[in-house]
Amino acid sequence: MCMSKGSDSKMVNLIYFLSNFLNRFGCDFSFLQFLVALVVSGLCLVCALFAVRFSPASFGRKSRSVESDGGGSGGSLRKACSCDCLCRSAESGPATATAAAAAYLNGGAEEMLDRALVVSERQTGASMMEQLVPEITTHALSYLDYPSLCRLSMTNSLMRKAANDDNAWKALYHKDFTLEQDSVTPTNGWKAYYAATRAIVNINAEFFNIIRERSITSMSRLWFNADYVKCVHASGELFTGYNAVIESWQLAFNWDQGVDFQVRDVRARVLTDMAWVTMKTFVDMETGPFNVTNVFEFHNGRWFMVHHHSSVLIDGEVDQQIVNG
Incomplete structure (x- = not known):
């Protein structure tokens, strides 16, 4: 099944040649069957080796080995991302393009890739804090004390937006101080x-x-x-x-x-x-x-x-x- 039509015709000719050769030299039929079976088995083994050699799994192993050496699809992705980042910065202006190129040349490719992933996450709305209902977010933040809430606001922009929410600080005020001022509307906010x-x-x-x-x-x-x-x-x-x-x-x-x-x-x-x-x-x-x-x-x-x-x-x-x- 692993041989082409040309290979089948060649094998038939080979068998016919061997049969005539053995008949001419007086070999018995049992020895002929053994010899034919041996030749066919050898050809099947060669075909099997070629099939394993050029299978998709072997190509996968090769690509993974190339990636482990720093090349392959991973390197292409990083290069594509870096080029894309540089191109976008070039469209923004010469100064931005120069800064982006300097960051890439100084080993900032990893940071640029991380920034691209963060931008992608924000564009797709994949942030967990953004997906939570505001009431649930406020309730979760109410378990923090004021130093923890301040430190949370300094982690990133999304956490800063959540930690600076006026309702969260109002709940924290009532927990730490008093409920007597529930009707108060502070001029500069509850924080x-x-x-x-x-x-x-x-x-x-x-x-x-x-x-x-x-x-x-x-x-x-x-x-x-x-x-x-x-x-x-x-x-x-x-x-x-x-x-x-x-x-x-x-x-x-x-x-x-x-x-x-x-x-x-x-x-x-x-x-x-x-x-x-x-x-x-x-x-x-x-x-x-x-x-x-x-x-x-x-x-x-x-x-x-x-x-x-x-x-x-x-x-x-x-x-x-x-x-x-």
Whole structure:
């Protein structure tokens, strides 16, 4: 089956020649059959070797071996892509073509190929983030904290678009702070509003750290130097003006033992250049909380405290240190 018509005729002639030759020299018929079978088997073996040699599988192995050596279809694809990229850049202008050629000559062919694949992916809409329903994307991003969400926005353009979505930052704000401001519409978006609220909450926490450390220098830097600043301690005393306020804190810090406050239920409201924070502070859980309000103003690129008001704790066993604190 593997031989052509010409080969069949040649084989018939060969068999006829051998038959006449053997009959002439008196060979028996059994030996003739053996010899004919041997010749036919040899010819079939040769045809089989040729069939295996030039089969499509052998061509596949050759192409794969060429690809492994850096040539073949892979090299053609890279060259075609590189040429295509250079041609497109040439159409854009001489400067773009020069930059693309320089990138290719300096070993940037891999990067150009990757960029081409990314462009192809975007054109076909193959990005998973683009295929998700916006509500699902927002829900998935709500499990991240704010540092992770910021880092996600710096990965690529698609992640930046998803991570900067206003609904994602609104959900994160409600998770980290409060639901009280659900009806608020921030001027610069929820991401900027979250950052401003986070800054105010951190400064408010710094205020209580200063009280624990009893650092009058840090307290002096925290307060805004103005005549209208006010401070109402738990004793009910009102101090007005920067100097009077700092002196009141100096008096409180002069006591031998510090005060460790436990701060709970922190609520912040931030405007353009002003913010206030309400909270409950506990010195002793048995005596109940102090209701505290701190007001801050934004000056010269940072937040300053301008008002502190602590509720008066009516308890005869509370010492003067706690009252002043």
